Amino acid sequence: MASSPPKKTLNSQSSSLSRPPQAVKFGRRTSSGRIVSLSRDDDMDVSGDYSGQNDYINYTVLMPPTPDNQPAGSSGSTSESKGDANRGGGGGGGDGPKMGNKLERRLSVMKSNNKSMLLRSQTGDFDHNRWLFESKGKYGIGNAFWSEEDDTYDGGVSKSDFLDKPWKPLTRKVNIPAKVLSPYRLLIVIRLVIVFFFLWWRITNPNEDAMWLWGLSIVCEIWFAFSWILDILPKLNPINRATDLAALHDKFEQPSPSNPTGRSDLPGVDVFVSTADPEKEPPLVTANTLLSILAVDYPIEKLSAYISDDGGAILTFEAMAEAVRFAEYWVPFCRKHDIEPRNPDSYFSIKKDPTKNKKRQDFVKDRRWIKREYDEFKVRINGLPEQIKKRAEQFNLREELKEKRIAREKNGGVLPPDGVDVVKATWMADGTHWPGTWFEPKPDHSKGDHAGILQIMSKVPELEPVIGGPNEGALDFTGIDIRVPMFAYVSREKRPGFDHNKKAGAMNGMVRASAILSNGAFILNLDCDHYIYNSKAIKEGMCFMMDRGGDRICYIQFPQRFEGIDPSDRYANHNTVFFDGNMRALDGLQGPVYVGTGCMFRRYALYGFNPPRANEYTGVFGQEKAPALHVRTQSQASQTSQASDLESDTQPLHDDPDLGLPKKFGNSTMFTDTIPVAEYQGRPLADHMSVKNGRPPGALLLPRPPLDAPTVAEAIAVISCWYCFGTIDMLC
Numbered sequence: 001m002a003s004s005p006p007k008k009t010l011n012s013q014s015s016s017l018s019r020p021p022q023a024v025k026f027g028r029r030t031s032s033g034r035i036v037s038l039s040r041d042d043d044m045d046v047s048g049d050y051s052g053q054n055d056y057i058n059y060t061v062l063m064p065p066t067p068d069n070q071p072a073g074s075s076g077s078t079s080e081s082k083g084d085a086n087r088g089g090g091g092g093g094g095d096g097p098k099m100g101n102k103l104e105r106r107l108s109v110m111k112s113n114n115k116s117m118l119l120r121s122q123t124g125d126f127d128h129n130r131w132l133f134e135s136k137g138k139y140g141i142g143n144a145f146w147s148e149e150d151d152t153y154d155g156g157v158s159k160s161d162f163l164d165k166p167w168k169p170l171t172r173k174v175n176i177p178a179k180v181l182s183p184y185r186l187l188i189v190i191r192l193v194i195v196f197f198f199l200w201w202r203i204t205n206p207n208e209d210a211m212w213l214w215g216l217s218i219v220c221e222i223w224f225a226f227s228w229i230l231d232i233l234p235k236l237n238p239i240n241r242a243t244d245l246a247a248l249h250d251k252f253e254q255p256s257p258s259n260p261t262g263r264s265d266l267p268g269v270d271v272f273v274s275t276a277d278p279e280k281e282p283p284l285v286t287a288n289t290l291l292s293i294l295a296v297d298y299p300i301e302k303l304s305a306y307i308s309d310d311g312g313a314i315l316t317f318e319a320m321a322e323a324v325r326f327a328e329y330w331v332p333f334c335r336k337h338d339i340e341p342r343n344p345d346s347y348f349s350i351k352k353d354p355t356k357n358k359k360r361q362d363f364v365k366d367r368r369w370i371k372r373e374y375d376e377f378k379v380r381i382n383g384l385p386e387q388i389k390k391r392a393e394q395f396n397l398r399e400e401l402k403e404k405r406i407a408r409e410k411n412g413g414v415l416p417p418d419g420v421d422v423v424k425a426t427w428m429a430d431g432t433h434w435p436g437t438w439f440e441p442k443p444d445h446s447k448g449d450h451a452g453i454l455q456i457m458s459k460v461p462e463l464e465p466v467i468g469g470p471n472e473g474a475l476d477f478t479g480i481d482i483r484v485p486m487f488a489y490v491s492r493e494k495r496p497g498f499d500h501n502k503k504a505g506a507m508n509g510m511v512r513a514s515a516i517l518s519n520g521a522f523i524l525n526l527d528c529d530h531y532i533y534n535s536k537a538i539k540e541g542m543c544f545m546m547d548r549g550g551d552r553i554c555y556i557q558f559p560q561r562f563e564g565i566d567p568s569d570r571y572a573n574h575n576t577v578f579f580d581g582n583m584r585a586l587d588g589l590q591g592p593v594y595v596g597t598g599c600m601f602r603r604y605a606l607y608g609f610n611p612p613r614a615n616e617y618t619g620v621f622g623q624e625k626a627p628a629l630h631v632r633t634q635s636q637a638s639q640t641s642q643a644s645d646l647e648s649d650t651q652p653l654h655d656d657p658d659l660g661l662p663k664k665f666g667n668s669t670m671f672t673d674t675i676p677v678a679e680y681q682g683r684p685l686a687d688h689m690s691v692k693n694g695r696p697p698g699a700l701l702l703p704r705p706p707l708d709a710p711t712v713a714e715a716i717a718v719i720s721c722w723y724c725f726g727t728i729d730m731l732c
């Protein structure tokens with residue numbers, strides 16, 4: 001297995017080479033219907049995807065009003081179609097403005113003298129490419145943006161060449177309506193003016209009797225005014241964003257001749273949950289969190305869940321094992337009946353009618369069955385502490401008897417006067433010592449002093465769907481995919497003398513262990529008392545990461561919502577101002593802050609690398625823009641090498657100088673080898689020539705390598721206490 005890490009890297013490389021031709025080649029259909037190959041070898045197979053309908057999927061979106069698409073009812077006489085439109089409208093006579101408008105649109109399209117444009121317009125869909133290139137419009141600003149420089153393309157391709165393939169953005173920026181925002185902005189201005197006048201009055205009217213007091217209060221007031229301005233001004237431009245899940249599905253999960261089941265081409269996601277103490281953080285809550293993750297709506301073979309137990313508690317361990325058993329019913333049940341939210345506790349406590357929008361006949365029966373099963377599951381979880389204690393007593397008694405017998409035999413039939421010394425251990429169900437914390441802490445078995453534990457509780461699922469059948473006495477899963485994502489319990493090694501009772505260290509441990517076990521290109525972290533409320537949330541995050549320019553996004557922060565707050569919310573626990581005001585406003589500036597949880601990270605960014613296409617802004621106002629130093633050196637290197645730009649764009653990153661530093665990431669070559677793979681897999685899809693630093697479609701359809709003993713052993717090695725010792729930037 002020592003030779004396997006390089007193999008991993010090679011795999012994903014060769015995967016792009018050994019895929020069926022249409023999966024890796026770039027091709028376009030010109031307006032005349034001819035297919036042009038943009039890849040280096042010209043023997044492209046045009047009989048595959050490119051000739052079929054697959055590439056020209058119809059899509060529906062909210063249409064922004066544009067010159068060639070005016071919503072019915074408006075006057076709609078664009079300059080381009082004025083002459084004809086007037087005639088058209090006139091011919092329509094009394095048909096009203098609506099009819100006239102329709103005609104206008106058709107005529108304006110005909111005038112544009114582009115056959116393929118006309119064809120597509122007949123489907124009634126809005127042509128985003130045309131809109132983007134012919135107007136000054138932009139989809140999204142901030143991180144996922146269309147930059148001006150993108151108007152020029154390598155290889156002398158002109159804009160009009162792209163008009164043939166409908167390319168669709170995955171996210172949109174939605175402006176806050178002016179009627180909401182304008183009064184707010186006005187209020188800010190009024191307040192600023194009032195504050196200014198107030199301060200002016202205060203300064204020009206000193207209190208002669210107590211100058212020192214007056215001076216002091218002026219300083220304080222100016223300071224408060226300043227900090228208030230710092231708080232209020234960034235809120236001038238809040239924005240909303242919307243995702244297009246249908247477009248994501250079309251791009252990544254569309255069945256094609258080479259992929260008839262529509263296996264997903266989305267990147268892997270690793271979900272981390274941290275827990276520290278089963279007394280303060282009840283295992284039932286943690287189990288519910290886990291269930292909401294395992295049931296999430298994301299390609300099952302691409303998702304992996306990890307729980308970090310900083311308590312090293314057997315209670316958490318066994319509760320998680322129980323949860324995985326329950327997940328075998330709960331997860332397909334959620335899929336079958338589109339359950340939301342997928343946290344059983346929250347789902348069963350919803351007050352509204354559960355049968356609403358449920359189409360299947362057997363829903364009521366199934367719900368009753370799973371509810372009873374969940375109640376039994378709760379009883380089992382709540383009975384665990386007692387059960388583990390009883391088991392420990394039994395095993396310890398048995399040990400004691402054994403020891404006594406041995407001692408008696410040695411001592412000629414009588415018990416030695418000083419008795420026998422038996423260690424009171426905590427036992428696992430299989431009759432072995434629990435490697436973590438014991439009820440009676442002993443050296444090597446206490447909270448801050450135990451070995452690293454890693455247990456794969458739910459194995460890597462099959463690549464293709466596993467369809468269930470009618471189960472006697474249980475739920476009927478005919479036609480439902482019954483796979484459950486991979487799940488691992490992780491408890492990092494702890495030793496006295498290390499300050500490692502912090503969440504950040506737990507996260508780092510999971511980052512390293514998961515890199516070796518699943519290496520998801522993206523990571524979502526949650527606390528043990530949080531859960532995923534919307535099962536599509538991960539896909540929504542992926543829309544941003546996989547959109548054009550998404551390779552520059554480091555993280556997506558999800559908002560937090562709270563349950564169990566008193567109805568009047570006297571203490572503003574919902575934190576609406578922060579999550580719905582401040583964060584949206586920051587998004588309008590540069591991007592929201594990380595709040596410590598509920599955040600989807602790009603794994604590669606977590607390792608401390610710059611974005612592949614980073615820019616540096618110099619000059620007093622940051623007005624001068626140039627590629628960052630590491631980008632420059634890389635492009636210089638690729639110029640001198642024989643590889644063409646296109647090739648280097650689609651290959652994993654190998655020559656980053658930082659990768660060569662064992663000091664930075666520790667001694668595990670298996671771990672460092674996963675880094676370029678994660679970078680490559682996190683790239684957006686190169687499904688359009690203007691997507692820079694993309695990966696070819698189809699590159700992520702391959703199965704995951706199975707987990708073998710050496711891989712798991714390496715994952716345990718990287719959660720050891722000493723692992724990050726001496727490395728530069730990893731917290732323990």
Ligand SMILES: O=c1ccn([C@@H]2O[C@H](COP(=O)(O)OP(=O)(O)O[C@H]3O[C@H](CO)[C@@H](O)[C@H](O)[C@H]3O)[C@@H](O)[C@H]2O)c(=O)[nH]1
Nearest residue numbers: 274275276277310500501502503506527528529595596597
């Ligand atoms: O040694 C430790 C200590 C804590 N945790 C976990 O860290 C999380 C947060 O701890 P908690 O005590 O619940 O902090 P809160 O104030 O409730 O959490 C908020 O504030 C924290 C920072 O102060 C963030 O890390 C959290 O994500 C955020 O939800 C929990 O899942 C814990 O299990 C560990 O994994 N190891």
Ligand SMILES: [Mn+2]
Nearest residue numbers: 527528529530
């Ligand atoms: Mn908490």
